[in-house]
Amino acid sequence: MSLFTPEFGLVFWMLVVFLILFGILAKYAWPAIVRMMDERADFIDKGVEYAREAKRDREKAQEDAKDLLTEARKQQLEVLQQTERLKREMIAEARKAAENEAKQVREAANLSIEQAKREAELQLRKQVASLSLQVAEKVMRKDLATDKNQMELIGKLLNELENKE
Amino acid sequence: MKNDLKYILLTFILLVGTLTAGAVGLAATGVSGEESQQVEDELAVRVDSVMQQEEREDKAFDPKRTIFEHLGDEYGWTIIGKVTIPLPVIVRDNGGEWYFFSSSRLADGKTYKGFHIAGEGAYEGKIVGVDATGDEYRPCDFSITKNAFSVMISGLITMLIVFSLVRFYKRKKFKAPRKGMGGLEMIVEMLYKEVIVSVLGKESKRYAPYLLTLFFFIFVSNMMGLIAVFPGGANVMGNMSITLVLALCTFVVINVSGTKEYWKEIFWPDVPMGLKCPVPLLPVIEIFGVFTKPVALMIRLFANMLGGHLIVLVLISLIFLFSVMGQVVLGVTAVFSVLFAVFMNLIHVLIGFIQAYVFMLLSTIFIGLARVRKVKS
Structure with missing residues (x-):
């Protein structure tokens, strides 16, 4: 029966077809497929790694931002305090300057009054004398x-x- | 879920359809010129009339002959009845002269250039020539027979499938394929990562092309064998010549890649002296094993695929065998035979995959065994 006894012609054609098929696929198909599969697997691995890193970075950035915020708040507070102090100082200074000014004005006024008084006295004395x-x-x-x-x-x-004596 | 059901239903209908067509084809081998039919009951009635006609012509249905006709090789590709696709016949006669002609010239027992297809006898169904003394002899036959042609078609389809995947990768480099292409990639990945890499390790890139080609060629051929009409239907992997070539290729690959350690284990295994020195008991067993491995591969694939085809053909033949018992029996048999044949065909899809996988898996393991290195103790 031909099923059980190998037929030479069929063996020949089968060998030819299989070898050609193997040759073509081994040269142009399988290495490309295997390479692509590996590349894609690498790509996905890298992607996962990248995502993990990004997550870590984001968390770090969030923490940094929080730190920065507290720092800023602290500085704000400080600045506010400083301005308050400065304001108070400025007011005090202004008051002092005003006081000085007033004092000077008063003194000058006193002086002129004194002088006027003296002049008036002098004049009065002259008049009284005459x-x-x-x-x-x-x-x-x-x-x-x-x-x-x-x-x-x-x-x-x-x-x-x-x-008198 | 709904989609799955749809696919299963579609497969079922297709299989029933092809089987019905096959049954009609079987009927048509007995009686020519019959039209093909789809509905089983109609078929049964028709077959009954066909059988009566056959009885009238005193030509009883011979299941054994019909089945082996269907399993065996032929020079043209019979589709239905007398409708045959002619295939090239290439022969060399005793005188060393080559002949090349269409198989249609030998149809119906005609003789062309001294060649004809032998009837009963040692060369049944083969092309024979007649020598000077009037005896039949077998010429050197390189004809592209039905099986050879089917192998070529399977090769082309394999190439088409594999290159479609390559094209997909070239076009959309980092995209995952979907649907059919995804299934294909899944199979390739399973074979490569789970079998080849896990067995061969670093050397897998070197042997992967051979092993993957082996798997896909066997698998495609098996699936083609399940299609009852023209491009498929040939009993390719259930033919010893075909599996012989595959086993031979694996044999060559195994022994060409054998390391020094591999050959040492065969000729001078690490066993007590008594087992190998005066009488080389173990070396003989080992040498025997070198040949039995590929032979087991060959027989396993051949027997599995042949068995599947045989069961389906026998089930369909039952319809014709029971037809003498009247129309009711015939109808019932037809329905049950076709149902069972569909069931067997579905199982055969599974077997086709498993056998391709096993052939590849065992080839991988044998290659892995041939690549042994000396274990450093």
């Missing part, structure tokens, strides 16, 4: 008309001088 001179003149004119009166006055003045 007035009293005039009065004295008039009185003298009237009273020193008689010797008696002159004598009395001289005595009075002398008494006064004595009393």
